[in-house]
Amino acid sequence: MLKCMIDTVKMDGGMMKLWEKAPAKINLTLDVIGKRDDGYHEVEMIMTMIDLADRLSFEDIDENRIILESNSGIVPNDERNLIYKAAQILKTKYQIERGVHIVLEKNIPVAAGLAGGSSDAAAALRGLNRLWNLNLTEVELMKAGEEIGSDVPFCIVRGTALATGRGEKIKKLPPAPPGWAILAKLPIGVSTADVYGALKLEEIKEHPKTNQMIQAIEQQDFLQMSGLLANVLEEVTFRLYPEVKQLKEQLQQFGADGVLMSGSGPTVFALTNKESKMKRIYNGLRGFCKEVYAVRLLR
Numbered sequence: 001m002l003k004c005m006i007d008t009v010k011m012d013g014g015m016m017k018l019w020e021k022a023p024a025k026i027n028l029t030l031d032v033i034g035k036r037d038d039g040y041h042e043v044e045m046i047m048t049m050i051d052l053a054d055r056l057s058f059e060d061i062d063e064n065r066i067i068l069e070s071n072s073g074i075v076p077n078d079e080r081n082l083i084y085k086a087a088q089i090l091k092t093k094y095q096i097e098r099g100v101h102i103v104l105e106k107n108i109p110v111a112a113g114l115a116g117g118s119s120d121a122a123a124a125l126r127g128l129n130r131l132w133n134l135n136l137t138e139v140e141l142m143k144a145g146e147e148i149g150s151d152v153p154f155c156i157v158r159g160t161a162l163a164t165g166r167g168e169k170i171k172k173l174p175p176a177p178p179g180w181a182i183l184a185k186l187p188i189g190v191s192t193a194d195v196y197g198a199l200k201l202e203e204i205k206e207h208p209k210t211n212q213m214i215q216a217i218e219q220q221d222f223l224q225m226s227g228l229l230a231n232v233l234e235e236v237t238f239r240l241y242p243e244v245k246q247l248k249e250q251l252q253q254f255g256a257d258g259v260l261m262s263g264s265g266p267t268v269f270a271l272t273n274k275e276s277k278m279k280r281i282y283n284g285l286r287g288f289c290k291e292v293y294a295v296r297l298l299r
């Protein structure tokens, strides 16, 4: 309980311990504009954070090494973990001769299109910036984040934003209008690289109306925002995993204001700004999908 209220503690001998929250994101829009020579795709997407989060603690240790522990049986605790990568990047770049013990409490489903790993990496950059008194600016943290993954700069900024380039160029937007997202995730993990790899640009039927979505957010128009949800990766993931399409169709029958797959999937979410509807959708969904979350859009 205590750790929920405070985020820094001075331990015996002046050692520090601090905490960071790493929220998940959903894509309100996701458009792919072109394929680049470096293997990435040029995107245009609007993302917003939701109240489903991992929690990380960072503690000084006497040895000069990175120790990572987590309650997740899925993500590795070594240099393959994006948290570990974040710590290594800062240690090398700023010649840090100190060690750290990081504990990850994993609540965000893995490989789900919710940027759990990217948000953990961003939280690690923020947490270590504080623990090691680096005084790095948001822009410097975003730059370090780019080396880890395309979604990491957005996860540094958080809130609601338009992401362009390969996803690393961020323009902040006003917060999304208040409401709930009900998320459903099937027990499959989707590889982002596979989905982008299977995308055929010439087969995109309709591009998201990104400018109209920005206007809906600026005008705090929840219904308009929900009606404009669009993601060009949906068709690709639906082709690879038809059960994700079925789940979306089922979710659409519960009367939400909008339904969409997040990122490369497989998580699908429904939006509503009515508490009674949120409860109805949540309870209805639990009947046929094991992993369901009802969370607020973060403001």
Ligand SMILES: C[C@@](CO)(OP(=O)(O)O)[C@H](O)COP(=O)(O)OP(=O)(O)OC[C@H]1O[C@@H](n2ccc(N)nc2=O)[C@H](O)[C@@H]1O
Binding pocket: 027, 030, 039, 040, 041, 042, 043, 045, 112, 113, 114, 115, 116, 118, 148, 149, 150, 151, 152, 165, 166, 167, 192, 193, 196, 197, 262, 263, 264, 265
């Ligand atoms: C699809 C999105 C939408 O928010 O999210 P997720 O579904 O992963 O959450 C992102 O574009 C994912 O960003 P992120 O997960 O950080 O991807 P990265 O680690 O940078 O890249 C993984 C792989 O995806 C492909 N990739 C990624 C980003 C991009 N703009 N074009 C690409 O083609 C590349 O093959 C790359 O090797």
Ligand SMILES: Nc1ncnc2c1ncn2[C@@H]1O[C@H](COP(=O)(O)OP(=O)(O)O)[C@@H](O)[C@H]1O
Binding pocket: 074, 075, 076, 080, 081, 082, 083, 109, 110, 111, 112, 113, 114, 115, 116, 117, 118, 120, 121, 190, 192, 263, 264, 265
């Ligand atoms: N801290 C982490 N949390 C989640 N996944 C991680 C982490 N570090 C590395 N990974 C790896 O990154 C991949 C994608 O993870 P994640 O960010 O959860 O999905 P997505 O890109 O779909 O949003 C997984 O294969 C996972 O093993």
